[in-house]
Amino acid sequence: MRHADAPSLLKESRESAALNPLANVARLGVAGQADSTTRAPVALTVRDFSAWYGSFQAIKSVSFEVRTKRVTALIGPSGCGKSTFLRWINRMNDMVASARAEGTLNLHGIDLLDQRMDVVDLRRRVGMVFQKPNPFPKSIYDNIAFGPRLHRSFRRAELDRLVEQSLRHAALWEEVKDRLHDSALGLSGGQQQRLCIARAIAVGPEVLLMDEPCSALDPQATLRIEDLIRQLRSEYTIVIVTHNMQQAARISDVTAFFYEGALIEAGRTIDLFTKPQKKQTEEYVTGRFG
Amino acid sequence: MTTIQAQPGALLPLDHSAGRERSRTLRRFREAFMTAALMACAIFSTLTTFAIIGVLLEETRRFFTMPDVSPGEFFLTATWQPLLGAEKHFGVWPLVCGTMLVTGVSALLALPLGLITAIYLSEYAPRGLRAVLKPVLEILAGIPTVVYGFFALTFITPALLGAGVEVDSYNALSAGLAVGIMTLPIVCSLSEDALQAVPRSLREGAYACGGTRLDVSLRVVVPAALSGIIASFLLAIARAIGETMIVALAAGGLAQLTADPRDQVQTMTGYMVQIFLGDASAAGVEYRSSYAVAFMLFLMTLVVTIVGYRIMRRYREEYQ
């Protein structure tokens, strides 16, 4: 198993992360991240991908690969096109009238830029968690059941089971099992975000997109989400946008650094943080700009 | 610090095979159907406009092709006598004059009063007073116009007579005042919106220059909100032009060219009420004439409304 010593490692990393996250990277890499990172099958192929809002080019001819059941982190300064990229993977940009894209974006052989594709089917396979927790103004139960109900019809017991499983997977079950039918708006920010993750995985996606899932949370809630992401790695392909390099270092297998719409560098997280190939990357990861 | 039970192996993978898959065809069909239905709803509102224009145009055309009627007479002469006498006269100006007179009186009351109230509400009023004034204005806005008409007829006119103003028992003055009261909340709430849309930074800048509250309100905020205020005036005037029940009750039924608001007048809307209440036969020329009058009324209010919204949109763009 890849994470034979996961619990101890997690604990350790969490504690030292608070002190000196970058120093931690090397150790993490040595201990946890094997070369299997680059050998996992490709989930998402990106070739010469460019995206526009009207005449403004937000992404400039990006190419790289996202591997199955790995965590891929997208880092870069604000406005460099990370969210735009993420939102093209499950076509959330269809909601933006001026958005348009070119190039290749291919998920397990499906052309994601095909105008005729069924975006509903796509979104079932590619779940998304947003920057600000966005629980629906419904009960906790109905929040989780929302997605499954859209696509399948259930008997009550089946749905109960699915809701429970999803909440367990999101490490929220123990905290909410006694108030499943209370409003989700009563949860704390961190709980709300885990609820949103549970809601996303309840639909049964292969890929989970997370757009700065922790930036609206306090440090403690952030750590819990990070733990959760590490657990989910065994089942889902995760693409996470983060502003926080330490976070990328802590949780990701692969990191891609975006700058002004261009992909500057992508590679194993440990490599990117310890021996960046590009000067801009080095400056960014060492905090000299951005 | 809490530690969560990180037991990756303890959880079974999610079982997504439970339940029955919903039909995709049905989903697509429902989606297309609902889109079409919603589109039909939106199209309906557009059809209303076409119906208004179509019906009024056609009936007006028919009116002008009737004997004894000509557009020349309609627009260029000033005798409106469709019902009485051997010879009928269709010169629309007395009706327009009546409408203008009533609208003018209402504007003199509602515009300044509404604007001052709006300035007070937006810039001065303490919370408590706002809490009284806002509902009062909302109630005034919600009172049916037939009630204002009754008020004009049974209270304002006697009160004017009591105050020594020699008005007819039906007169443009009391109808105009009642229309003014009716449009007051419109002026007030739209102007207040415009004043509130002025950014705080502008006010702070003016205070920083040592302005009093009056200086800030009148020299900075009001000019900055001017287009919104003018829009509110125009929309209120459009309402006044189209107001029907008040003038039907209080302004009288005599179409005459007069500038004295103490006289009895007939407005365009008042004439339409008289016709549709059945004084005229359905096939007659006077019945058709009401469509021509309605068309004119429609065009007048439409122009004023469109100009009003144009101006309003400009001020919205200014501060967004």
Place this chain on the structure above:
Amino acid sequence: MSGPDEPLLGREKPAWRRRLIDRLFVIGCVASAFVSVLILVVLLGSIVVRGWGHLDWAFLNHYPSRNAADAGLKAALWGTIWLCATCMILALPLGVGAAILLEEYAPKGLWARRAHSFVELNIRNLAGVPSIVYGIIGLTVFVRCFGLLGNPNQYDQMIRATLANGVVVQGMLVEDRPESVVIDVTGVDGGAAQAEGMSWPTGVEVSLALVQGETEKLLSAKPGEAVSFSIRRDYNLPLDLAFALAPAEEWETPSVLKVDGVFRESRPGLLVLNDPMEGRMEVPTTTVLVRESFAVRTHEFYLRSNEVVRGDSLSIGEKSATLVSGGRARTINRDDIQGYRSIGSLAIGQEESFFYVRLPLGGSVLAGALTLMLVILPVVIISSQEAIRAVPKSLREGAFAAGATRWQMVSRMVLPSAMPGIMTGAILAMSRAIGEAAPLLVVGGFLFITFTPTNVMSDFAAMPLQIYQWASRPQPEFYGVAAAGIIVLVAVLLGFNAAAILIRQKFQKHTR
């Protein structure tokens, strides 16, 4: 910059003056702001003082009457309830649907965007159209259906005049004046031919009025020449026979008639009616005009042979009448008829379901409700748009990300969240509909109605119309009645406003 010893330019305004002006302005402001409070107090006060004495349970439970003390609001109250309920059922889905399309279905492509902004602009302009213009559109489109589907008044204004020489003229009632009646014979089956083919004997003065530019022919008949007039609701319901053939004492005249009067009594040769405007009215049977507001269910003929024949539909020829009953027709020679009785029922709707519809709509509840719908549709759309816009974008994104289609997103996420806002807007729109008089006046006219609607094709009264009618009467006694009506109307509206405020507050609490 001016140096220390350079004199300052301009004249210093004294500080006390600025402060004084500021104070005065505030006082002026407060005074004028409270003018509105004063107006409201005086308005409501004067009305309550005038109307309070008339306000009692009986006022809500009585039908209108020519006697101010008996006049009540019952028909108007129920009419308003029917109108507004029908109106909201129609306007709410249409308005919310249009709002959803405008807010949630972003247009793609140039033409779609243009159409979209045209519809937006159009709705704003429609909100500014005077309500009486909507009334005229309602009259043309709903009441008459552009005249394409026959005359809406055929049901209650069909007139059949039997002249002294026995000639029967049948047509639409155009106008009834004290000294003459104008009948329009166009469009009635056989009517035009009948009028044209008539050879008028010398000595009988009947004039045929031709309106130039139109194909309508107007026939004028003077009272002395007409044996009887009556107006039928339907081709097959010849109430005229009741007056033409039956002895006066035996008339089964319906107890409730509309427009011209409420039946009071009948004496030989004379019909006594209560007229809403004129008071007591005695009408010689030779000039009787009856506009009945009920449907005849059964026709009974009393023949000279002492036989009684019943049937449920009737057609009338010049010499004979054909009575149909259970699919069998029987023709009766007119000379054999001794008496006739039509048995009507007031409760038209007892057999017709409440949503029974007939075209053209005529001055019915449905026509009135459709017209009111036009008036409030822009209000409903604009307020629904605002409510929908207030739903946070993050909820939409969440629903989409879970794989919802657009309609699923709208129906399961946006609509439930926006519902309180939509309901608040709907209630305010409804109070607008309740208070509207002008469009109803055009569509329905004001009728003297002494029944409550039973289906959407019933004639209607409405509170604001009734108030207008009372307020416009010359007798000042009715001012008190009008004021009492206003108290009821305003109380209902304030109730609705309060409900809207409560919903708004409750909603605000929920989103906390």
